[in-house]
Amino acid sequence: MSPRIIAVDDSDIAQDFINATLSELGFDDVVSFIDPRAALDAIESDEAAADLILMDIMMPDIDGIELCARIRALDRWSDVPIIMLTSRTDMGSLSEAFMAGANDYVTKPFNQIELQARMRSCLRLKSELDRRRSGENRGARRRAVQSFSEATVPSLFGSKGGFQGNLMSLSPAMQKDLGLIVFRIDGDRDQADAARGQRQELQHLVAGLFGKVDIPARDGFSHWEDDLFVYGSLHADHAQLEARAQQFISAVAEASASVKEGWTSRPLSVSACVVPPSDAAVATSLARGIQGVESAGKTGATGTICLAANDIGHLPRNGQH
Incomplete structure (x- = not known):
């Protein structure tokens, strides 16, 4: 079964590109959010579930750094990998994103091989952490x-x-x-x-x-x-x-x-x-x-x-x- 991915990006064009790229990589279970606040509401209310989150850094109302921190504050979401999507112009925000709890990042436009490697690495780490916690x-x-x-x-x-x-x-x-x-x-x-x-x-x-x-x-x-x-x-x-x-x-x-x-x-x-x-x-x-x-x-x-x-x-x- 394909892992469920949540993609949060306020750009329609970016969302289309993300979905097309993920589909080519074999990730077919993708839930997209244009509005970061809607994504947060769905996550906080348990309407959404995911094995990994892809999140843009620069977004209106709630940027990716704040959204990441808000998600990490939820106990049941503390181990879900978060990969930040960043352009080369906002690379300076990465340190703040990592301090907020991000696991990794990829730069736009995506290199498919790099994106796949980073996603699978994060999913692999989560799987290993889940395995060692079983029964506790x-x-x-x-x-x-x-x-x-x-x-x-x-x-x-x-x-x-x-x-x-x-x-x-x-x-x-x-x-x-x-x-x-x-x-x-x-x-x-x-x-x-x-x-x-x-x-x-x-x-x-x-x-x-x-x-x-x-x-x-x-x-x-x-x-x-x-x-x-x-x-x-x-x-x-x-x-x-x-x-x-x-x-x-x-x-x-x-x-x-x-x-x-x-x-x-x-x-x-x-x-x-x-x-x-x-x-x-x-x-x-x-x-x-x-x-x-x-x-x-x-x-x-x-x-x-x-x-x-x-x-x-x-x-x-x-x-x-």
């Missing part, structure tokens, strides 16, 4: 994550939205030179961290330990969600990224903290998945890293560093470090 109490988890993010992360890391915005605002050439490390707190989140309060304490503790590790000024770090952290670095090869990942893993191990598991306890540890620079879109690299570190966690090994595969679902054997 979404409402309780969100409250814990929101509390953690507001209380601890800003003092140590950039926000998820700001980190994402910084990544996506890189030039295409710089994006190809971007390496990522995805960290995950080890342990079964349903069993070992059954108490939500303890889970939040662990995230706080790991954030504090990560914050003590010196990193180059050009690098960035963010609490991504729940038990995931994401690190980004330019001009770092695989070996350098692996060495950096080991620094953070060692910082947690050297703290000698423990996690209660029923009547017993285990050492607190984190695992990492290294995603070296490549031609892949940033969203694709993030999805690879998330699945990689999830797969590493399922092996039962702790303090593991894995290398993300080129194709999600085909990961190399994890290495113990």
Whole structure:
């Protein structure tokens, strides 16, 4: 079944072009809005549903930046990918758009291959995030994550939205030179961290330990969600990224903290998945890293560093470090 796409653009000509382009790319379930306020009303009232939103930046009454922020404020729409449509004359607005919660952008007139790649990358990332959340109490988890993010992360890391915005605002050439490390707190989140309060304490503790590790000024770090952290670095090869990942893993191990598991306890540890620079879109690299570190966690090994595969679902054997 084709993903449902919402397209918001105040130009009839642009809407015709968007629909024709999406049809050629195999996206046949498209809901178009000329009026951004009508789009917001439909979204807020649950009259509209979508797997991805394409949104023009420059629109009357409500521009794309405000519309994006209003949509992101809705809990049920917080994970729906939003790709901004921008002309080269309003590229300066992209930083604001990313801070409002946009995932990616394409410039007008569209290159079909680029648009398809960015859409599929965003849909792939959403699918991976949805997969890892299945079976969890979404409402309780969100409250814990929101509390953690507001209380601890800003003092140590950039926000998820700001980190994402910084990544996506890189030039295409710089994006190809971007390496990522995805960290995950080890342990079964349903069993070992059954108490939500303890889970939040662990995230706080790991954030504090990560914050003590010196990193180059050009690098960035963010609490991504729940038990995931994401690190980004330019001009770092695989070996350098692996060495950096080991620094953070060692910082947690050297703290000698423990996690209660029923009547017993285990050492607190984190695992990492290294995603070296490549031609892949940033969203694709993030999805690879998330699945990689999830797969590493399922092996039962702790303090593991894995290398993300080129194709999600085909990961190399994890290495113990």
